Amino acid sequence: MKSSKLRSLNEKNKALKGENKLLIAENKKFEKDLFSALKISTGAKARYQYSYKVHTKDSEVVPIVILSDWHIEEEVTKASVNGLNEYTVAIAEKRAENLFQNTLRLLKKEEADSKITTAIVACLGDFVSGNIHDVLLPICKLQPMQAIMKVQEMLISGIEFLLANTDYNFTIPCTVGNHSRVTPKVWIATEQGYSLEYLMYHSMKMYFAREKRVTFIIAEGQHCYLDVFNYKLRFLHGTQFKYSNGLGGFTIPVMKKIQKWDAAIPAYYTFAGHLHQFFDGNPRFLINGSLIGYGTFAMAIGAEYSTPSQAFVVISKKWGKVGVSPIFVD
Numbered sequence: 293m294k295s296s297k298l299r300s301l302n303e304k305n306k307a308l309k310g311e312n313k314l315l316i317a318e319n320k321k322f323e324k325d326l327f328s329a330l331k332i333s334t335g336a337k338a339r340y341q342y343s344y345k346v347h348t349k350d351s352e353v354v355p356i357v358i359l360s361d362w363h364i365e366e367e368v369t370k371a372s373v374n375g376l377n378e379y380t381v382a383i384a385e386k387r388a389e390n391l392f393q394n395t396l397r398l399l400k401k402e403e404a405d406s407k408i409t410t411a412i413v414a415c416l417g418d419f420v421s422g423n424i425h426d427v428l429l430p431i432c433k434l435q436p437m438q439a440i441m442k443v444q445e446m447l448i449s450g451i452e453f454l455l456a457n458t459d460y461n462f463t464i465p466c467t468v469g470n471h472s473r474v475t476p477k478v479w480i481a482t483e484q485g486y487s488l489e490y491l492m493y494h495s496m497k498m499y500f501a502r503e504k505r506v507t508f509i510i511a512e513g514q515h516c517y518l519d520v521f522n523y524k525l526r527f528l529h530g531t532q533f534k535y536s537n538g539l540g541g542f543t544i545p546v547m548k549k550i551q552k553w554d555a556a557i558p559a560y561y562t563f564a565g566h567l568h569q570f571f572d573g574n575p576r577f578l579i580n581g582s583l584i585g586y587g588t589f590a591m592a593i594g595a596e597y598s599t600p601s602q603a604f605v606v607i608s609k610k611w612g613k614v615g616v617s618p619i620f621v622d
Contacts, residue, residue, distance in 0.1 A: 358603040360416035360565030361582035365434035417469025417529040526559035530566030
């Protein structure tokens, strides 16, 4: 009996010694970690000596301004959209002025750090609402010819403003929108021949004919392509994008269209308007906002609210698309 108890006590004693040995080992480890932590906190120093390098503007970029969907003569009353927006011809004129002023600010920011020899001002259509739908007649405060003449004056004034305040060249790719047509429906094969915007673009081209810093590229079809550095850019109005407010909104239909177009002419990036919602579909496309902003039609179809804006994009010679920003106009 005594030997059995003695054996049991010996086994317990042996187990306790083992536990004690483990605790001592863990304690030494904790002491070592604590000592290392204290050493870091008390012995930290700036081991690396950084220096500031003065920028030499050795990086070159091309800024891109996307203009579309102004609808300058279409009126939006506060009451019709629950106070979310208001739009008149006078407000359109003021927003256009703000647009070009804010564009210049963004251009100057890029110019401070990068070399700029050329900027792009893309005109992608629907600058007027026209009379393509009967519902537009009571809310459009100018007739189509009056509206197209006024928006031409606004665009020319904006380009002149940018020319006067910069020293680089401007390339202006142009595509027509669906609202400027004089036919009941869009005639795809001959759309340009029945578009007031097509006439306006050529009129603007003649106005700037003697300005060597301005180059117009007026699309004869739905797409306008432009090579910037080694990147092919696609510009269009965006009438081709169809969707029914499904999951993912317009992103999936837009990507499907781009994939099909790329099978024929691969493009690095696609710019479009038409949908009145600023959206950066990185890395493949950008949807421009609108000058008119939120209206009764957008509210009726449940379109997402979007602040009146246009788009500003920067293409780097080395890195491709490096910046996207809305240009707010209010």
